[in-house]
Amino acid sequence: MMLRKIGLMLGVSLLITLMMPRRAAMNFNFAPGETWDEETLVAPFDVPVYKEAEQLNAERKALMEEFQPVFRLDPVVGETQLRTLRADLAANTSLSDNRREAIWRAFRQVYARGVVSEADRAAYTDRMVRIDSAHVLSGRFAADMFTPNTAMDYLQQTEGIDPQQAARYLTPSLVYDRSLNARLREELLARLSRTEGIVRTGEVIVQKGQLIDRHTATVLTSYRREYENRLGRGISGAVLFLSRFLIMAALMTLSYVFFTYFSQNHFTAWRPMLFVFSLYVVMAGLMALVVRTQFLSPYVVPLPVVAVLLLAFFDTRVAIFGNISVVLIASLFVRFSFEFFTVEFLGGITAIFVIRHAYQRHRVFRAVGAVLLVQELIYVALLWMKQGTLFVDYSGMLWFVASAFLMLAFYQLIYIFERVFGFVSDIxxxxxxxxxxxxxxxxxxxxxxxxxxxxxxxxxxxxxxxxxxxxxxxxxxxxxxxxxxxxxxxxxxxxxxxxxxxxxxxxxxxxxxxxxxxxxxxxxxxxxxxxxxxxxxxxxxxxxxxxxxxxxxxxxxxxxxxxxxxxxxxxxxxxxxxxxxxxxxxxxxxxxxxxxxxxxxxxxxxxxxxxxxxxxxxxxxxxxxxxxxxxxxxxxxxxxxxxxxxYHGRISYPTSPSETPSPAAV
Incomplete structure (x- = not known):
């Protein structure tokens, strides 16, 4: 039994460590407009200054607007159509030789400039394009290329050719090569520099007491990015992995000791420990998924539900320690660990206090509502404390609403947990x-x-x-x-x-x-x-x-x-x-x-x-x-x-009016 529990602890520690992002954690936070209160920061290595996302997106957009798409010229199309036209003109005895020659030259001029489909020309009307003719590129305005309709108008105006008769000889000879243009776009974007300068080793990044402007914030962000990337590779990466594994192993060991010695009634078998560690792994997996997704916030993970589930099956001490443990684990996945720990820890404690021994299901909704209120209040307070103004971005509060709904969804799994692990809930x-x-x-x-x-x-x-x-x-x-x-x-x-x-x-x-x-x-x-x-x-x-x-x-x-x-x-x-x-x-x-x-x-x-x-x-x-x-x-x-x-005493009720006791006796 002991070997099984030790294997469980080590296995969970290793699994959660493998889920963590392979980057080092930085121990400072900053924002433009704040003062740098830490010691003067000197670059320990060359730091490339990465462009901000807005600037990079703007440059990408500008490149795409200037991009000249390539159209492949198929000479066979023009030659075939011109050959057919010459044969038909020769068979028409009503036309003079000069007239036949004029019509044929007009069509040849059209195909010399190229005929493109209406949709392809409309997509690049105001742009230069490149024509690939026998692997030789030549530039041309898209407006100079003919479409079947513009070619018919041109032939009618210059040579008086009937559009209906001309239509049968007009076929697009310029083809938009999608795969080639996609590859050319990728190559163009790949040449776009992601950096704008470099901070050399030994140069001061920011001095103590300095006001952090936008450029300094960009340099600090670049330094953090480069620092985390460097420590996530080679020997540094191995040391980083080992340190996290030791932290997780220590936390799992403390969990085992705490549950074994302070809640002996519940943790005599190995199944309860397996259940608690499974909750840790599930929440760590959700955190790993969220931090690898750009558009999700870590606050969407319903960590307080761990405290609720532990309280439903065990006691208050187990719920409080489990809440602390799972929030500590989750904090290792994020950069802003202090703020994250504070919000999630207080949310879990609130759930424990409100839902304790809930007899009615509506208490669960009250607990989730209380958690939502407390988390949003603490989140806003931390924003105010960090930025020193009431005018902050409050959109992040919506993530707590999503987390509340996920808490309600997880709570419905109580019945399954009871059957799988042999627990008994208050319900x-x-x-x-x-x-x-x-x-x-x-x-x-x-x-x-x-x-x-x-x-x-x-x-x-x-x-x-x-x-x-x-x-x-x-x-x-x-x-x-x-x-x-x-x-x-x-x-x-x-x-x-x-x-x-x-x-x-x-x-x-x-x-x-x-x-x-x-x-x-x-x-x-x-x-x-x-x-x-x-x-x-x-x-x-x-x-x-x-x-x-x-x-x-x-x-x-x-x-x-x-x-x-x-x-x-x-x-x-x-x-x-x-x-x-x-x-x-x-x-x-x-x-x-x-x-x-x-x-x-x-x-x-x-x-x-x-x-x-x-x-x-x-x-x-x-x-x-x-x-x-x-x-x-x-x-x-x-x-x-x-x-x-x-068993309190009662008066003896009389069986007849004559037996009625006096008021004093009563």
Missing amino acids: TLLELSDTNQPLLLQLAEKAPGTFQHSVQVASLAESAAKEIGANPLLARAGALYHDVGKMENPFYFVENQTGNFNPHSMLSPSQSAAIVRSHVTEGITLARKHRLPAVIQEFISRHHGTSKMYYFYVEEERLHGKVEHPEEFVYPGPKPVRREVAICMMADSVEAASRSLANYDRETIDELVDRIIDRQIAEHQLSQADLSFAEVTRIKELFKTRLNNI
């Missing part, structure tokens, strides 16, 4: 708490007294869980099922007995103890048959811990003078570990014992609660549970209050 616990569940309906039918007892225990446990900050829904759901094993032999339990007959009177104490003990094992069997989650099965197996059945133990001792096999009078356990199971143990014992009281005054109830819970503490039944003495004291006080409210 599932809410469904299990429905008393119309088949197993609870069977309990109500076969053992109605036990069912009512379970409902009362569930109410006490839920209130106690709320009091100390445990999961009240888990406490309620578990308490409803903790005694389902009693339905196999319901009349051997006092709450289901009617009349004065007690079946234990016909059994020896050891036999009675065996039947009572069996409700734990029978309950586990029923729970597995009905596929109850493992966390609910803990309530069934652990709600008595390893406590002793004193009544039957004393009876055995009275009948035989001593107890030969004391283990027969002890519940199989184990002891509760979860706080909610420990609460159920206390609520179960207190509620059951309260039914046998002869007097329900405050002193009697308070003494009962103190005596039962103090005995459980003395027997170390709560020693493995994550409960402090202060929390146990608060639970005892709550039980006292609730039981006193349940």
